[in-house]
Amino acid sequence: MNLNDAARFLEVHDNYDILTHAYPDGDTLGSGFALSLALSQIGKKSRVITSNIPSKFEYLLKGTEHHEFETQTVVSVDVAADSLLGSNMSQYIGRIDLCIDHHGSNTINAREKFVDPRAAANCEILYKLFDIMNIEITEDIANCLYTGISTDTGCFRYTNTTSETMRVAAELMDSGCSTAYINKVMFETKSRNKILLERAVYETMQYCAKGRCAIIYTTIDMINKLNIGDDEMEGLASIPRQIEGVMMGITMREKEENFFKVSVRTNGDINACDFCSLFGGGGHPAAAGCTVEGDLNTVKEKLIKAAEEFL
Amino acid sequence: MNLNDAARFLEVHDNYDILTHAYPDGDTLGSGFALSLALSQIGKKSRVITSNIPSKFEYLLKGTEHHEFETQTVVSVDVAADSLLGSNMSQYIGRIDLCIDHHGSNTINAREKFVDPRAAANCEILYKLFDIMNIEITEDIANCLYTGISTDTGCFRYTNTTSETMRVAAELMDSGCSTAYINKVMFETKSRNKILLERAVYETMQYCAKGRCAIIYTTIDMINKLNIGDDEMEGLASIPRQIEGVMMGITMREKEENFFKVSVRTNGDINACDFCSLFGGGGHPAAAGCTVEGDLNTVKEKLIKAAEEFL
Numbered sequence: 001m002n003l004n005d006a007a008r009f010l011e012v013h014d015n016y017d018i019l020t021h022a023y024p025d026g027d028t029l030g031s032g033f034a035l036s037l038a039l040s041q042i043g044k045k046s047r048v049i050t051s052n053i054p055s056k057f058e059y060l061l062k063g064t065e066h067h068e069f070e071t072q073t074v075v076s077v078d079v080a081a082d083s084l085l086g087s088n089m090s091q092y093i094g095r096i097d098l099c100i101d102h103h104g105s106n107t108i109n110a111r112e113k114f115v116d117p118r119a120a121a122n123c124e125i126l127y128k129l130f131d132i133m134n135i136e137i138t139e140d141i142a143n144c145l146y147t148g149i150s151t152d153t154g155c156f157r158y159t160n161t162t163s164e165t166m167r168v169a170a171e172l173m174d175s176g177c178s179t180a181y182i183n184k185v186m187f188e189t190k191s192r193n194k195i196l197l198e199r200a201v202y203e204t205m206q207y208c209a210k211g212r213c214a215i216i217y218t219t220i221d222m223i224n225k226l227n228i229g230d231d232e233m234e235g236l237a238s239i240p241r242q243i244e245g246v247m248m249g250i251t252m253r254e255k256e257e258n259f260f261k262v263s264v265r266t267n268g269d270i271n272a273c274d275f276c277s278l279f280g281g282g283g284h285p286a287a288a289g290c291t292v293e294g295d296l297n298t299v300k301e302k303l304i305k306a307a308e309e310f311l
Numbered sequence: 312m313n314l315n316d317a318a319r320f321l322e323v324h325d326n327y328d329i330l331t332h333a334y335p336d337g338d339t340l341g342s343g344f345a346l347s348l349a350l351s352q353i354g355k356k357s358r359v360i361t362s363n364i365p366s367k368f369e370y371l372l373k374g375t376e377h378h379e380f381e382t383q384t385v386v387s388v389d390v391a392a393d394s395l396l397g398s399n400m401s402q403y404i405g406r407i408d409l410c411i412d413h414h415g416s417n418t419i420n421a422r423e424k425f426v427d428p429r430a431a432a433n434c435e436i437l438y439k440l441f442d443i444m445n446i447e448i449t450e451d452i453a454n455c456l457y458t459g460i461s462t463d464t465g466c467f468r469y470t471n472t473t474s475e476t477m478r479v480a481a482e483l484m485d486s487g488c489s490t491a492y493i494n495k496v497m498f499e500t501k502s503r504n505k506i507l508l509e510r511a512v513y514e515t516m517q518y519c520a521k522g523r524c525a526i527i528y529t530t531i532d533m534i535n536k537l538n539i540g541d542d543e544m545e546g547l548a549s550i551p552r553q554i555e556g557v558m559m560g561i562t563m564r565e566k567e568e569n570f571f572k573v574s575v576r577t578n579g580d581i582n583a584c585d586f587c588s589l590f591g592g593g594g595h596p597a598a599a600g601c602t603v604e605g606d607l608n609t610v611k612e613k614l615i616k617a618a619e620e621f622l
Contacts, residue, residue: 155466155467155468156466156467156480157466157494157498157499158494159490159491159494161490162484163480163481163482163484163485164481166477166478166480166481166484167477167478167481169467169474169477170474170475170477170478170481171474173473173474173477174474179470179472180470183468183469183470184578187468188468188549188552188553189553189554189555190553190554190555191554191555192518192522192554192555192556195513195516195554196513198509198513199510199513199514202506202507202509202510202513203510205506207503211503238499241499242499242500242501243500243501243502243503243506244500244501244502244503245503267495
């Protein structure tokens with residue numbers, strides 16, 4: 001399906017359930033609520049199906065109407081695979097009529113698909129879709145789309161950001177989106193717990209491979225003591241890679257006793273996926289993961305030894 | 312002078328000394344080297360006069376030619392006042408022919424001025440100036456201008472960012488600027504010392520005014536122990552304000568024994584300048600400063616008491 005087809009599809013169907021992915025982020029939620037607002041404008045009923053929405057995203061619900069209707073059409077936004085739907089959405093598997101996504105790896109089971117991996121965010125696709133559909137970009141829609149685009153690009157910092165991303169953001173700003181509020185909430189706010197977590201994690205920092213690798217960890221004990229939620233663990237993996245001279249940053253998270261989830265982030269030509277495959281894991285060239293069993297020191301020494309050989 | 316006049320001025324003069332401000336940042340250096348490259352394109356000689364250039368900015372010199380000439384024309388870029396020129400530039404005071412700047416508070420002593428406080432960065436002004444002058448935006452020029460714009464906006468995060476800023480950045484990206492490299496160096500790299508400093512500063516964090524104020528400090532002793540340079544102190548003041556619920560963040564830096572430089576950053580309607588004026592300081596509504604004499608605990612208690620009354 002091309003984008004014109006997707007626009008026509010949305011115009012001729014009605015009574016939409018819009019599916020977002022589990023552990024919802026700014027792009028899936030921004031996409032869902034923006035699409036719901038756009039469909040309202042052309043007289044269509046819809047509801048956004050989500051897992052638990054983190055409170056910082058609640059402003060995205062502004063303007064959304066609550067309709068009673070029997071589902072006729074199911075659309076997924078920013079969901080790359082059936083397995084990434086929330087646990088409350090299992091009844092939709094195999095029933096998705098249209099998938100709109102920007103993940104090149106998309107494998108979702110859907111009747112029709114529009115997937116554009118060049119788009120930095122799914123919300124960037126929706127902006128263009130709405131343009132074809134002559135949807136007016138209201139302040140509420142602009143806030144939803146800007147949220148998706150800014151969060152998926154680390155506020156225009158990540159390499160997925162293109163000149164087209166910047167131009168779409170400019171249009172959204174001209175449509176009155178609240179960049180000051182959104183940027184403050186998304187990029188300039190840390191919880192007290194997060195500060196305590198970062199401090200604790202800094203204390204675990206260890207360098208190896210002549211400073212080309214840095215490794216940090218969290219243990220169940222640390223997390224319990226600090227009373228840290230899963231959403232506050234976000235972003236930890238980017239800490240070691242950003243240190244000057246570090247080509248590979250390793251983050252170990254103890255998930256169960258003697259069981260560590262390992263995230264690897266690399267710079268330059270170092271292939272994180274190749275490294276993780278040494279431990280049976282995988283992922284992307286710059287961001288990959290694996291799991292390793294053993295106690296803290298054993299796992300750490302294993303990773304350090306492998307890193308020194310690998311780099 | 313309007314921007315067309317500034318363009319004509321640059322076209323009819325020659326042999327330029329281009330002045331940048333002391334403790335040079337991405338915007339003044341990006342402006343200086345971009346202007347020098349642009350002047351080369353129209354057959355003019357120039358040199359960029361700078362204080363010490365931090366090594367992370369060295370790529371900005373790429374493509375700059377070294378000319379021998381007797382100075383005929385002096386232009387300042389991103390310099391808001393005579394006092395902000397580097398100590399190696401005192402001979403230029405009173406001899407500046409053209410000032411190009413984006414600080415509304417500009418008081419520099421110059422024969423001609425173009426000041427546009429709506430521009431997020433001085434480099435944003437230069438982009439438009441070059442457009443009038445039909446300068447080709449080469450990769451090197453684009454790198455200089457993107458550096459100024461991205462650093463002065465915190466990578467498009469600060470409230471000075473406008474839709475126009477985004478559009479200029481989009482054009483620069485299309486001209487081939489190395490956003491991946493620049494964003495990595497400017498926004499995703501921390502020195503090992505910086506990590507140690509942040510960790511030490513987190514340990515000093517104290518909350519008051521029912522969590523609406525957070526205060527951190529550095530002492531001469533801490534800085535000496537960690538062997539921290541002045542450029543690594545950058546950004547500390549933004550730490551306490553970003554904590555959830557905090558309306559006023561206070562950063563105390565011991566500059567000499569029993570003498571503290573205090574930076575105050577606020578959110579929402581809280582006026583940092585009003586707060587600092589209680590201690591004889593001043594600044595902007597969201598970012599202000601003052602100096603307070605006394606030992607660490609005395610100064611801290613004074614500030615906490617004042618904050619609790621103020622908030």
